[in-house]
Structures are given as structure tokens and as C-alpha cells.
Amino acid sequence: MSILFTHIKELVQVREHTQEPLRGAAMDETPSIKNAYLFVEHGCIIDYGSMDQLQPHPAEEVYNCEDHIITPGYVDSHTHLVFAATREKEFEDRIHGLSYEEIAARGGGILNSAAKLASMSEEDLFNQAQQRLNDLMAMGTTSIEVKSGYGLSVESELKILRVVNRLQEKNHIPIKATFLGAHAIPLTYKEDRDGYLKLIIEEMLPAIAKEQLADYIDVFCEKNYFTVDEMLRVIEAGSAYGLKAKVHVNQFNAIGAIEAAVKAGAVSVDHLEVMTAVDYEALAASSTIATGLPSCSFFLGLDYAPMNEMIDQNIAVALATDYNPGSTPSGNMNFVFSLACIKMKMTPQRAFNALTVNAAHAMGLQDEVGSITKGKRANLLFFKNIDSIAAVPYNFGNSIIDKVFVNGYDINN
Numbered sequence: 001m002s003i004l005f006t007h008i009k010e011l012v013q014v015r016e017h018t019q020e021p022l023r024g025a026a027m028d029e030t031p032s033i034k035n036a037y038l039f040v041e042h043g044c045i046i047d048y049g050s051m052d053q054l055q056p057h058p059a060e061e062v063y064n065c066e067d068h069i070i071t072p073g074y075v076d077s078h079t080h081l082v083f084a085a086t087r088e089k090e091f092e093d094r095i096h097g098l099s100y101e102e103i104a105a106r107g108g109g110i111l112n113s114a115a116k117l118a119s120m121s122e123e124d125l126f127n128q129a130q131q132r133l134n135d136l137m138a139m140g141t142t143s144i145e146v147k148s149g150y151g152l153s154v155e156s157e158l159k160i161l162r163v164v165n166r167l168q169e170k171n172h173i174p175i176k177a178t179f180l181g182a183h184a185i186p187l188t189y190k191e192d193r194d195g196y197l198k199l200i201i202e203e204m205l206p207a208i209a210k211e212q213l214a215d216y217i218d219v220f221c222e223k224n225y226f227t228v229d230e231m232l233r234v235i236e237a238g239s240a241y242g243l244k245a246k247v248h249v250n251q252f253n254a255i256g257a258i259e260a261a262v263k264a265g266a267v268s269v270d271h272l273e274v275m276t277a278v279d280y281e282a283l284a285a286s287s288t289i290a291t292g293l294p295s296c297s298f299f300l301g302l303d304y305a306p307m308n309e310m311i312d313q314n315i316a317v318a319l320a321t322d323y324n325p326g327s328t329p330s331g332n333m334n335f336v337f338s339l340a341c342i343k344m345k346m347t348p349q350r351a352f353n354a355l356t357v358n359a360a361h362a363m364g365l366q367d368e369v370g371s372i373t374k375g376k377r378a379n380l381l382f383f384k385n386i387d388s389i390a391a392v393p394y395n396f397g398n399s400i401i402d403k404v405f406v407n408g409y410d411i412n413n
């Protein structure tokens, strides 16, 4: 099928190349064409330009988009979409003054989610995750990364990653799978950390690799979770199976995880609520993407990752939701966009670049999505009756998207 969109009020995030993530001053621009056309064929962007330059195109369908701003879809490079149950009780406990860490120490948190997931069937987990994904796509997410990590046993970690695999087969958007066996130490291994690391490295990883269920490997490197040395052991074991690292670091404490992860070649380091001078230095000289998760800071009342400071130090940054039942029960990228502008003081241009082009780099999809570029997928957002993309974060708490296209098709038709 071929479609020609004509008279587009503004076509935003138009880029010839996106081989490198955006840094520094390049983050301040979202190149666009006013009164534009866009030609899409077989699900891909074939051509675009200003209406003055429009040559005759043999399009099967033609749409006048004079009321619409068109952008690429959001790329959510960090989610825990597959979980068994919500955790409102912990939410109430926090309102009464307990901290996230205190709740975890009492057996709540990740261990609570793992206990619930163990007793849920793969079928039910899949159905719930698919419903969540449908909701996210309607809010503009058209590429997503999904982690395991609420299994913490061979059987349950495999169950989650098989669900992610089914999501990949059933949906037409790019979905990357990340193995996060090192999310927390299960109670049964409380006195035997090394035993759990061996389980991850010698049993979970080979089984996951055999079924080709993961693209990336992740570790929650944090006090009371996994040490820097343990993170490095898991990253190294993953790399033997071709899995690159995307890791949780610096959420509550700076313990040297960033420098170590960068040295180990991590694709991204995520959270970054607590940063030191050494952390900035390690990232500035690297190709690792620094991913901020402002909805998590919002929900837990943490500091926000210092995105502008990182951009000013030439660090490549992205933004993602961190959708999960404990620290971020929202997968709405529009809300991340608003928080980035309102709380992190990023300009709409910086935030949008972090939500699209750089987010694609954070999950190895820079040649496929994240911008209006010839050859990329036609995963597009249509905004009606707005004058600039600043209207998106301005309308916080709402999704003002009129239409979402995946591979050239309106997801609602």
C-alpha cells in the first residue's frame, strides 16, 4: 500500500541521517518542514519534502493534512511491561511515610511482584501485557523495550521472556527483550548471593540463549541489590551470549556503577537520579546513552536526573517511562515529555530528541525508527490543531494525539 500525505502543517524530526546519537547543541533542534508532503510505501518512509517540490507520486491513497503536525512515534527504551499485579498497598504505605527502600526491606517491592508472578499462567500474563501494550500504542509508543526481572527463578524468568516473545510475534512494532534476572536477590538465596549469581549465569542465561529470548542483559546495580562487581560478572556472562548491557544504576546511590558499565560497553545506563563528577566524566567520553526516567522520580518523590547538565557536558541522553508496578505505574510517554520539560527543565526540543532519536539508539533501533528518515518505518503520530510540539508537554496529563500510524497503517482502522 502507498499513501501520500500532503499539505502537512509541519513535519517534525526530519533527518537525513541518524547514525550517531544527538549531543550538545544538536539537542536544541528538531528539524522540520512546514507545508510538507510525506510519501509512505510498504510501511516505510520513501520520500518527503516541501509541497513546492512535490513531484507526481503514484499513491493509492492521498490525505490532506493541513490541520496536522506529523512526528515520528515515541520510542520507549525502558519498561517492565510484563508483571502480574499492581502494588497499591505499597503506594499507600509510602503516603504514610515508608520509603521505597524500607518497603523492599520488609519483603515488598520486587520480591512482592515476583511472588505474584510465579503463580500466574503464561497465558494470563500475555493477555495482561498485550492489553497494556495496546493502551501504550494508543498513547503514541510505537517501539518498546521490555524487561524480565519479576521472575527470579529459571522457570519464571523464562515465562516472562516467552511472553515478550509472543508480544514480538503478535505486534507490528519493534519490541526488544531484556533479561533482568539480576533484579533482586530472592529470599531463598538471601544467605547465598553467589548461589543466585550462579543460577543467573549457569542456568538462566543458557536457557534463555537457547530459545533466543533476549536482546539485552540488565542488572539493578544498587545498595541492597547487586554490587558493581556482581554487575560486571553478569554483564560479562551476557556478552558471551551476544547480549549487550542496559543497566539500572544511580537510582538511590552512586556506587561506581556508571564508570564500570561504560567500560564494559553498556548500550545504556538508566535512572541517574544521583550523579557524581566521576559519572559525568565517564559518560561524556563514551557512546553509552544516559537514560532518564522522570515518571519514576515523580511517583517515588526522588530527585530528577540532571538531563540539561548531562547535555551540556556532551553526554548522549534519552528519556523513557520505566513502566512497572512498583516505582512507575505509567507507560505514558506524553507524561514523560511533560515531566522532562516541567521538572527537568528540558526544552521541548531537547525532550523530544531524547524521546525519539536518542531513545532509538538506546535500544539499537537507530536505523529503523525515531525520525522521519527515508527507509525508516512509517511509525507516525498525528497531532491536530496545535501550532508546535510544545503543545504536547504543555497539555500535561493528557494525550492530545489524533492518530497513531504503525508501518503506514492507522492502528484504529
Ligand code: NIG
Pocket: 109, 110, 113, 220, 248, 251, 296, 322, 324, 325, 326, 327, 328
Ligand atoms: O526501574 N529499580 C529497579 N527496578 C524498577 C522498579 C522495580 C519495582 O519496584 O518493582 C525500576 O524502578
Ligand code: FE
Pocket: 078, 079, 080, 248, 322, 324
Ligand atoms: Fe526500570
